Amino acid sequence: MCRSIKTLRPPYTEAVTEEDMRAAALQYVRKISGFRRPAAHNAEAFDRAVEEVTAATENLLDALTVRGAASSARR
Incomplete structure (x- = not known):
């Protein structure tokens, strides 16, 4: 798969922006x-x-629940 697409969910990324999601989608x-x-x-x-x-x-990111993470890091 695309190696340049980064994981956008906690704990890998705490603050995901629209720009981050668009960049991943573009890749x-x-x-x-x-x-x-x-x-x-x-x-x-x-x-x-x-x-x-x-x-x-x-x-997808809005619907995911990550155990042990603070509630929705994007909000």
């Missing part, structure tokens, strides 16, 4: 699509995928 979509920068005719689909993966990442 994921780049890896899956094989495009670092898509051609103009693929840009809309690429950008939409990044937004959807960012939203899914936020939903």
Whole structure:
């Protein structure tokens, strides 16, 4: 998988920003699509995928419960 994607949940990361989630989503979509920068005719689909993966990442992190961690480090 993408070695540059960092773990975004506690205790590995305490304060996760929208920018952190978007960067991870961008790396994921780049890896899956094989495009670092898509051609103009693929840009809309690429950008939409990044937004959807960012939203899914936020939903996942909000739903996770990590034992022994303080409640929701993102809030």
